[in-house]
């Protein structure tokens with residue numbers, strides 16, 4: 001059997017490792033410190049991302065490298081790619097981890113985005129507000145997740161507070177989108193260009209964090225599925241992406257508005273573990289290993305996935321007592337706002 005190297009030790013890596021094990025692969029995780037993925041992987045390297053000796057040793061013991069964490073240094077990706085296939089590749093990382101790059105990419109490929117402008121200084125923020133108007137959202141271009149690194153501006157009076165809240169630039173100012181719903185396209189692509197994607201769930205967020213994904217999605221989303229899936233497919237092709245790629249969209253009366261993407265398996269695809277014939281994690285493994293892609297069809301007429309955030313995970317005993325609730329716990333220490341686990345329910 002061969003060994004898959006995973007950069008990052010979080011719950012996404014853990015779920016990739018579970019799927020990989022089912023297909024007979026071993027996983028070796030590389031991360032600065034242990035995390036939920038290590039409980040499942042065969043082996044683990046604890047080293048800093050810039051420890052090049054450790055990076056080289058890791059490259060020597062794996063047959064393919066993938067990641068569950070997109071902020072790996074591009075130098076490290078280059079170094080790995082010199083000796084082992086890295087899937088997805090550097091281009092996918094480069095574009096998707098920077099909000100300016102990903103929005104420009106989606107727009108260049110014919111996608112709709114919120115109006116946006118780059119903001120690298122406090123003066124540029126005033127110029128951007130003048131151009132885009134308010135309400136608006138100021139987001140750091142990199143490292144933001146779960147709504148962190150964002151500040152909302154109801155009016156230009158909020159500029160100082162917003163600039164301070166995100167800790168300065170580089171940032172992107174986005175016009176506030178009035179959407180009916182949010183949804184996502186989770187797609188898997190192989191190196192030979194073969195692609196498949198899942199039906200889009202409706203994603204509901206609370207405080208910037210995904211709270212629930214529901215299928216089937218409401219009619220407003222269903223009507224925009226084809227267009228959003230086609231755009232996500234064009235992005236995957238343009239990047240030469242291999243593996244799972246996720247696009248987040250707003251369903252608006254004007255059509256789907258691209259928000260952001262992730263070059264990896266995604267929280268809004270966790271429902272696929274029980275709710276699809278082949279999960280996003282298994283399809284990721286299949287895609288990066290060059291295996292045939294699996295059936296993305298639903299296993300039930302409807303599916304809901306609910307995140308367990310912070311002390312919500314303390315409900316685990318009740319959830320386990322609920323017939324038909326598929327409970328996933330990541331084995332993390334409880335902290336407010338932290339994703340501790342999720343529960344999936346299939347409609348019968």
Ligand code: ATP
Nearest residue numbers: 114137144145146147148174175176177205208260
């Ligand atoms: P993730 O954890 O999904 O990576 P993130 O921190 O990268 O999140 P976004 O997805 O950009 O942040 O924003 C988080 C949420 O904030 C969105 O799902 C949406 O609910 C809301 N939001 C973001 N941008 C806009 C916008 N331009 N207009 C309206 N709502 C927005």
Ligand code: MG
Nearest residue numbers: 144145146260
């Ligand atoms: Mg994001």
Ligand code: MG
Nearest residue numbers: 146248259260
């Ligand atoms: Mg998002």
